[in-house]
Amino acid sequence: MHNDISEILFSEQDLAIRVRELGEAITRDYADVAGDAGIVVVSILRGGAVFTCDLIRAIDLPLEVDFMAVSSYGNGAKSSGVVRILKDLSTDIRGRHVVIAEGIIDSGLTLKYLLKNLQSREPASLTVAALMRKDTPAQADIPCRYIGFECPDEFIVGYGLDFAEHYRNLPYIGVLKPEIYQ
Ligand code: PRP
Numbered sequence: 001m002h003n004d005i006s007e008i009l010f011s012e013q014d015l016a017i018r019v020r021e022l023g024e025a026i027t028r029d030y031a032d033v034a035g036d037a038g039i040v041v042v043s044i045l046r047g048g049a050v051f052t053c054d055l056i057r058a059i060d061l062p063l064e065v066d067f068m069a070v071s072s073y074g075n076g077a078k079s080s081g082v083v084r085i086l087k088d089l090s091t092d093i094r095g096r097h098v099v100i101a102e103g104i105i106d107s108g109l110t111l112k113y114l115l116k117n118l119q120s121r122e123p124a125s126l127t128v129a130a131l132m133r134k135d136t137p138a139q140a141d142i143p144c145r146y147i148g149f150e151c152p153d154e155f156i157v158g159y160g161l162d163f164a165e166h167y168r169n170l171p172y173i174g175v176l177k178p179e180i181y182q
């Protein structure tokens with residue numbers, strides 16, 4: 001285990017099993033509507049990238065994957081509440097079945113903004129697959145169809161999630177020692 005981590009919350013194996021289950025659920029739920037065009041998985045960079053790569057390989061349907069980069073945290077430990085689009089989609093999602101793949105819901109502000117933004121492009125449907133949902137007081141009410149794990153309100157990193165751009169490459173999700181971010 002990395003020296004800056006106090007505890008592993010979800011092991012590499014826990015993640016593999018759960019992501020596979022989410023992929024199977026999406027496969028079942030979209031089998032009738034996917035058609036030849038398939039669904040569009042919108043990956044939210046950067047925290048959702050690792051989850052997305054595993055998730056799409058667990059979905060047995062035609063699909064396109066596209067990426068959107070947004071940032072609300074910068075290098076801080078708290079959400080600024082201001083969401084900036086750093087990179088927009090290349091795909092026109094109008095009339096498409098879209099699944100957003102996000103690493104974590106914390107305050108919910110990022111997804112609240114994204115849902116409104118993507119809905120305005122008139123997709124055929126729009127749902128959220130979030131690997132983690134933090135048990136945070138006053139979280140925005142986000143309709144999230146697929147959730148990997150509920151997690152405690154601690155600073156967690158790994159499997160795509162960072163603190164100040166570090167730890168994204170850890171294969172597990174762990175709790176960051178408070179002395180690292182305080
Ligand atoms: C993180 C994370 C989510 C968002 C969740 O993104 O990847 O996108 O915060 O927090 P919220 O529910 O409070 O909005 P961040 O802004 O740190 O960018 P990153 O994904 O590039 O690390």
Ligand code: MG
Binds near residue numbers: 047073074
């Ligand atoms: Mg971040």
